[in-house]
Amino acid sequence: MTTSRSAPGSVRPSISPSAALATYERLVRWRAAVLVALCLLLLGAVLLDVSSGSSAIGMRDVLHALLWPAASERSTVVIVWEVRLVPAIMAVMVGAALALAGAEMQTILNNPLASPFTLGVSSAASLGAALAMILGVGVPFIPASWLITGNAFLFALLSVALLQSLTRLRGAGVESLVLFGIALVFTFNALVALVQFVATADALQQLVFWGMGSLSRATWGTIAILAVVIAVTFPLAMRAAWQLTSLRLGEERARSFGVDVKWLRFTALVRISLLTATAVAFVGTIGFIGLIGPHIARLLIGEDHRFFLPASALSGALVMSLADMASKTLIPGVIIPIGIVTSLVGLPIFFALIVRKLGHA
């Protein structure tokens, strides 16, 4: 067989291996550049986010307070560091965590509609929070101030453990995993409704607000915890990047390449549950980010997971950061719960990318 013969159906002249290599290297450099650009955009978004708020502090004062806090006006430093920077950083962390979880979820379930909430993780967290708020039922030995968060986290983790054990009973097919997950969503939602039904009006209001998601509960402590979870899960996800990429070619094919798909799916689910449970426990239910972050990344740079995973995290963080800014500026003087805003901010970006993609195809 000759190597100069062109491919079937192709009308293009054949190319040399070195030319194909050069093309691929350009592609890799382009993706690295996209990642850098996303980082810069995120930095800009965070600065804008910190600069926006009810008290009029300009970008220049904000930068000054961030870089030289000792030499800045005391009140400005307090507002920037304590009032604005904490939710701004939390927005980045939560966006990155949920989008990273969503990216892995979409790959291991081979389903572009999957998100961290598909399998009932957030519904379980809501149930945990509801039990703590309304019935005062919670994990023993946890300080009262952490009751809601601790409960939400525990229930989210339990839901994944339940899912894992259920799928182990009946062969670990993707379809059964999704079906069990959907069943769990309905079960937990029904239980939440049951708890709401018996709740007092005050407790009910508290629960509904918790469900909308809010960054106002964030502290440097919770940021640190989420940062640790990301710092542990992200490198592990990146280590599995090639295996996850090969899984996109089909489960059986990935297994024929020597990938233990069951183990890959299990470890990915553990990472997903940790990321999602931590994020949901601290800020409540924030949908859409886990769905849209991976989609933006996929449209920008494809599904080579070495780039897809970090790009998903950065895209999620970026959208979340913009959403936080929008939540403060859409209605002057009012901070709209972030969970409401994420969809409103994310949708236009999503549509723009899809339309651009359709234009190319």
Place this chain on the structure above:
Amino acid sequence: MMGGPMQLHVSNLCAGYRGRMVLHDFTITPLEAGKVTVLVGPNAAGKSTLLRSLAGLVPATGSLRLGGIDLMGLRLAERANHVAFMPQDLPQGAELTVLESVISALKASPLDGFGGGAQESRLRALAALDRLGILDLASDGIGRLSGGQRQLASLAQAVVRAPRLLTLDEPTSALDLRHQYQVMHTVKALAGEGRIVVAVLHDLTLAAKWADHVIVLDQGRLAAEGPPAEAFTPEILRRVYGVATRVERCSRGGLHIAVDGLA
């Protein structure tokens, strides 16, 4: 490799899925390197299960020895050093280029005697594409390939790991005549490099043209084996498929199998 060409010994192989055994105590004469073995048989005869049990993709018991290596004793990742499997279809939803898909096949698990460095992987993947004549598809998305291109890209993913045993599940399904020829020609050439190639084919005339050795399966058991002229007789085909056939030798020497009716 010690003494003579590498062989694949299959004996007492039982394979199947949870609660449903498909292959029963299956033993065949050793398959040889350099030859294309074709599996044929009616639907649900166990062709795909046999193919997958060779690749370690379905639970199986019995003995599988490839050139002195006990395949049954290997973990999936170790087995992937020796055996490659090409499924029937390549998913179209993945946002990956042909070259990326081949690199990921190479890097999904460690490969003996391959360092796995970035540059090394790229060059090896490109060499596989070049070998199959699809180098110009390297940066095309796998979702946008035509049927024939998809089969060749799929074959490249299996070939890049330099398997000694290459298993193919209906590599020519849904291909037109030109692409059928092209894929089978490539498969034959890959066997010629010293590999054992085992392929499931539905088209008996195609099988007769390309196979060095044919294995006819029926209800999970061996119905016949041998060169095409011995395996494809009206008697065997009537017994296995339940049809009346004529097997004719064309002027060029190839076998032509015509179905006249139900038997």
